[in-house]
Amino acid sequence: MDVTGGNGQPRPDENHPAEHPPAPPTPNPDPEHESVHESEHAQGRPDKPEPGDTADRTEHDRSLAHAGIARTDPPPERPKEPGGGILMGRPFGVPVYVAPSWFLVAALITWVFGGQLDRVLPELGALRYLVSLFFAVAFYASVLVHELAHVIAALRFRLPVRRIQLQFFGGVSEIEKEAETPGREFVLAFVGPLLSLVLAGVFYLALKPVEPGTVPGVLLAGLMISNLIVAIFNLLPGLPLDGGRMLRAVVWKITGRPMTGTVAAAWVGRALAVSVLIGLPLLNQSGALGGDRDVSGMDTVTDALLAAILAAIIWTGAGNSLRMARLREHLPDLRARTLTRRAVPVQSDTPLSEGLRRANAAGARALVVVDADGTPLSLVREAAIVGVPEHRRPWVPVSELAQDLTDGMRVSAELTGEELLDTLRATPATEYLVVENTGEIYGVLSAADVEKAFVKAMARPT
Secondary structure, X not given: OOOOOOOOOXXXXXXXXXXXXXOOOOOOOOOOOOOHHHXXXXXXXXXXXXXXXXXXXXXXXXXXXXXXXXXXXXXXXOOOOOOOOEEEEOHHHOOEEEOHHHHHHHHHHHHHHHHHHHHHOHHHOOHHHHHHHHXXXXXXXXXXXXXXXXXXXXXXXXXXXXXXXXEOOEEEEEEOOOOOOHHHHHHHHHHHHHHXXXXXXXXXXXXOOOOOOOHHHHHHHHHHHHHHXXXXXXXXXXXXXXXXXXXXXXXXXXXXXXXXXXXXXXXXXXXXXXXXXXXXXXXXXXXOOOOOOOOOHHHHHHXXXXXXXXXXXXXXXXXXXXXXXXXXXXXXXXXXHHHOEOOEEEEOOOEHHHHHHHHHHHOOOOEEEEXXXXXXXXXXXHHHHHOOOHHHHHHOXXXXXXXXXXXXXXXXXXXXXXXXXXXXXXXXXXXXXXXXXXXXXXXXXXXXXXXXHHHHHHHOOO
16 A cells, blocks of 8 residues: 555455465365265266367366256356455545544544644634644545546546555555556556645645645645645555556567566565664754754654554565565466366265266266256255265265355356456355356356465466
């Protein structure tokens, strides 16, 4: 997140450091992970295709997956409700949330600004805290305008925006996809600080006809200075700040590789974090940021604590941006279509031994329970199969080991990367029914297979 109000990037989402890389799907809870064909000690589909037979195997997989199974409805679109605090509205259709941590920073701003008002306008008395609270709300309204600038640019470039969240150290615009070109990336990052500069100018012009020693004068001056600080700080050239994204765009343009730009901007961000940790207390002690004043022990501790918090946020954000970029490079390797297992249809009263025999004969690794019309009803759980002793399998119907299909367990064969992981996380299960966009059955996807592929992809060097 931007420390004082910046935009997020796409999830896995987002490029934003406040967001964590998407975790792989929940692994199969059974420690004795075993496929259907392995449990029967029979030959199934090899994990890797032999050279030259990929096309034949693909067609074979499809025919086996579809055999005897009627079409089903395509996987429904599930609305995304990201949450993240109190919903305040949906400007441009994007939900705006206020995180619980905002109330903490609002109270802090009210207390600190109230103390300053007591020196400037002592006649206010206790009312100074009401004025200070108004300033805190107005400041975060400015931060929201900063974020909306990012959102409008993202929507203009047809990039989906998940949400805006106002939190302790500013705002986060969670944009779900990366800009397609470095030019768009630069514009997307620059519009936020630009709007903050515009707001600072507006408050400056509004301040001109106002008498300085009044409540409106103090509020307008405070909002002008705070927006100027927001703009300048976010223009610093290091991730996770907007200036870091602008630097990333420049390096991306020069080298032609977005990853190179991310690495450069992330390391500059880490250097910036160290500079803030060391330099901010020194500047405050020298009076460069606060004028002439006697620095007490409490002031020194406060300055050091603030510098440490800012440095930690910047350092963590830079590291998260780097990890997200590496993750994004590998995520396209995760494809539902290539990870899906062959499946054979069985009736609910079919003995487990017979179902396994059919699967092994077809080289399949999954069983789908269907009704008399061939409509899929449930998926036989792999972990449950392992738990049934071989001598009992002729007496156990497959329906006793199956999990009923829900809408969330029907996934599209076209899902890849981040979208695939998001879909599986939305409905945790051990197996999923994979269907074509037409509703035609393609096969069964095991969460354990996706997890293995995820780990394998992330282990490869960038």
